[in-house]
Amino acid sequence: MPDKLMQMQRAYGSRPRMIAIAGDSAAGKTTLSKGLVAALGEDRSVTLCVDDYHKYDRQERKELPFTPLSPECNYIDVMEQHLQLLATGQPILKPVYDHATGELDRPEYVEPRDFIIIEGLLPLHTKLMRACFDVNVYLDPPEEIRYEWKIARDTSKRGYEREQVTAELDKREPESEAYIRPQREFADIVVRFAPVEGHDNDPLSATLLLRPNVKQPHLTRVLGDENGSATSERAMHLKMARDAGGNPVDALHVHGHAPPEETEVAKKLLWESLGRESDVPDSLGKLSESARSEPLALTQLVMLYYMLANFD
Template sequence: MPHKLIRMQRGRHQAGPGRPTMLAIAGDSAAGKTTLSKGLANPLGPERVTRICVDDYHRYDRQERKNLPFTALHPECNYVEIMEQHLQLLATGQPILKPVYDHDTGQLARPELVEPREFVIVEGLLPLHSRLTRACFDITVYLDPPEDIRRQWKIKRDTQKRGYGVEQVHAELERREPESAAFIRPQRAVADLVARFAPVAGRYDPPGTPLSAELMLRPTIRHPDLRRILAESDQRALHLSLARDEDGLPVDALHVHGYVPREESRVVQKAIWSRLGLEGGEPVEMLGDLGNGDRSEALAITQLVLLYHLLTAAR
């Protein structure tokens, strides 16, 4: 189905029974996509959320890719047409038989039946690659950590969880770089929200200080009225500024400070939740989980903003 038709079809039916709310989280390898998506699914509840990874649409397993002239980041290494078809089906409330790629073993596994629930969260390398895939989503996010930080995350993950050596990871990063620039990073330009987790520029915090977040809130969707909320909150935790996008156009940027004490950040999170007029109890305790008992207040507030978008789109 052409991308304009899928937009028209979804536009005729508001999110709800038979028409899920669709969120895409795009980014390079080890950019934090799974951490972000898990943190969104937990407070919504497993009975309301379907999560999929479009990296499952790899054409080749890890062993086969060693002899190919391109990497897993290249569209030729993925069944993009099937991914487009499946996203359309999910976006219109229909089940799919999704392929499965096992990241731990690098092998292709048995396909699985996936049925869309109220919310569908899609993460991966290429969910915003084409106009057709983008037309399937209500909200789109691109994760854009500084490259040196992302490489540290990838080395840690691939050596601890996927059996690689440090030199192997470095070599793979260099091999992937041209395709990352050609196919992954261009998705940043088409996302509704760009999230960047990094130290605050020009601020010299001691080692171990949690990363802060900068959220670029593009006017392609309606974002929460944060100015009124922030006027009543502690400005040490977060603030808005007017920034310049890559194309030079002005855009709102939300700065979430990771160095703020947890107690202050949680007060702000509760204030945001209550002033957004959303139903249900505060999900503060479920947000910001980095795993292994670690927590990020900047991640928690980022997830809170995305929860706002998911719940208001569904409502």
């Protein structure tokens, strides 16, 4: 099988491939996208955060009746414009919001590359934005886990006290409900990292809802299904389910407690399905300098599969 990644060198003037990773604050967007960039190649990929399109800095927001989660707080029309420009292979001068200082800085020049990963709070908010992406992903951890992640990050990296973070989360909840979570239904892939009952001490498992609107050779060809041929079924398996709206979806379960040798087989299967002959890169599944998650690695591989599938 030819190497799909190598084949995907974008021809001059042609469209890049774009993937959206939407989700609430601290849902794991950056962790997910970092591994993708490393696997696709730093020189061939670029990541953009649409939270940079804030209209107001932190000081100005104190006077305003909404949080950064509200579309009113963001230049949605400019987001749409810039995503369309990138999707048609053009550079943009992207605004910059500095999360450390809460200030809006000088914009930065961004040229499209073969792969563009767009992450943030609202990348799936409008139809025009959604139309720019080849694959839409929504990160949907249980709220209590997201709260833990947000408290851990904002107290360690952004200089807040725990009470400030929980107060902010409470304040944001109505807008999470109104603007962030409704994006879930537009995602081709909904990713949920959560503990499995009886496995509290294992790494979080992942469940990926795969909507049939993503066109690609079906994953059963790689992994087998519930009736079938999987060689790695303790690492991950597919089951049909109904999503919240009642429509059929595939639910891919990626087990945090799988034996390492089966996880390795599943990773290798997916990696080879992309036509890659090298080893599976260590960057897939990386949580931090010292921590890894194999369910994360498998999730990233499934996302790569969807990004690269059906290219030719």
